[in-house]
Amino acid sequence: MTAPLPPGSTIGILGGGQLGRMSALAAAELGYRCHVFAPEADSPAMQVAAARTVAPYEDPQALAAFAAAVDVVTFEFENVPAATLDRLEPLVPCRPGVAALRVGQDRVLEKRFFEQAGVAVGAWREVTSRDALDAAVAELGLPAVLKTTRLGYDGRGQAVLRSPADLDAAWARLAPRPLILEAFIPFEREVSAICARGVDGAVVTFDVTENRHHRHILDLSIAPAPVAPEVAAAARGAVVRLAESLELVGLLALEMFLLPDGRLLANEMAPRPHNSGHWTMDACLFGQFALHVRAVAGLPLPEPGRHHDAVMKNLVGPEVYARWGELAARPDVALHLYGKAEAREGRKLGHATRLLPPGSVAEAPEPHYLSPL
């Protein structure tokens, strides 16, 4: 067992986005310093970091200097090249390690890993040629979703195929990148579960969250998800099984589809803090960023201790962001803004969590009525 990092130690964070920013803020509460490594200057995480390196993820000198300057490394961005962690791992503990990063970066590896760990997934086929796409469509039927295996997020790099006439256009747009075809899942809800696993193997989980998307981007997270207790238990069990089978140290988030018959099918995982866990910062005694930092630093992991129900709204794009003043005036809303210089369309600029008395979500006729906006 590794001793906890003493206060004053430095946590290295690969990636400069809002997840790194909120991790760095949580680390500061425990007396840690954060050194952010990212290619972009003045990124949300850099603004609150004690030290920064602005360099490409592939820069060997910058990585060696970074490894020498920090006590442990984590990442907030799952598209950090695996080669970057390969280079760092011999020099400094990396939590989570490269194995979790590799699996989380590739939808085919992810699907195989879910199946090996006994976590159910929808039907899927690897697609490596135009002929293979025809064969996969013949096997899975339509509708189906064609996705790039790597670098897709917020609905980018995917196409819904509804009729055979859609195949050519989808292929033209997404190939020659490696692709995966997934059967279209007629889900009732989308839910996610997040767990934190410590250096000693202890695991804690957060309440399961329901997620609603708008234009493929997470819009609302509703916690606790209004699902049957056995569904919630199964979702928590699945993410724990995955974290244990990866021997992951840190956070793992698992997005799942809930079918009308109560079955869960895993969609994708992220070995890092997750947008659908932002509500935990304000509605739990120990939120996802606090538990992430604790896991990475080798500290004990207390139960999250949720004390409120919560509905989190992402502030995406300039129009919603413009309402920050109204949200800041609300006594029931915790507002978090990410310090992004440019308020572009489709960009996550902040989030607002409405805190509600326990039981509010279960009693609401439609939980999205409880949204802060």
Ligand code: AMP
């Ligand atoms: P993803 O990038 O895989 O998280 O997909 C983004 C969103 O597209 C998901 O949150 C779902 O709303 C939808 N989606 C993705 N894959 C499927 C699928 N196989 N069946 C139905 N909807 C899907």
